[in-house]
Amino acid sequence: PVERLEVGEDDGVRVLRIWRDGAARSLKFDQAHRLVANVLGWDALPSPADDVEMTEGGFRVRGHGQCHRVGLCLGD
Incomplete structure (x- = not known):
């Protein structure tokens, strides 16, 4: 099972770190x-x-939409 999730950066690129088995x-x-x-x-x-926040039932992830954060937004 996943032990921890965290938002971070590797070489200036945002990443999601997934902790499992230490x-x-x-x-x-x-x-x-x-x-x-x-x-x-x-x-x-x-x-x-x-x-990212750990909860009793799993994890709660907060963010802004389903975009790419490069200045492009597509809408209907």
Whole structure:
């Protein structure tokens, strides 16, 4: 099971760090978003997240929308 999640940076790129079995794995947000979307749907993970909080039932992730933070927003 996942022990901890945290938002961080690797070489200036925002990442989601996933702690399991005492070791961390860093995923760029596009990687993390695709993995979570396969299980929970595209809107389950804000892209990128600003904050991750552990709760009794799992994790709460806070962020701003489903954008890429590069100045492009697509709407209907």
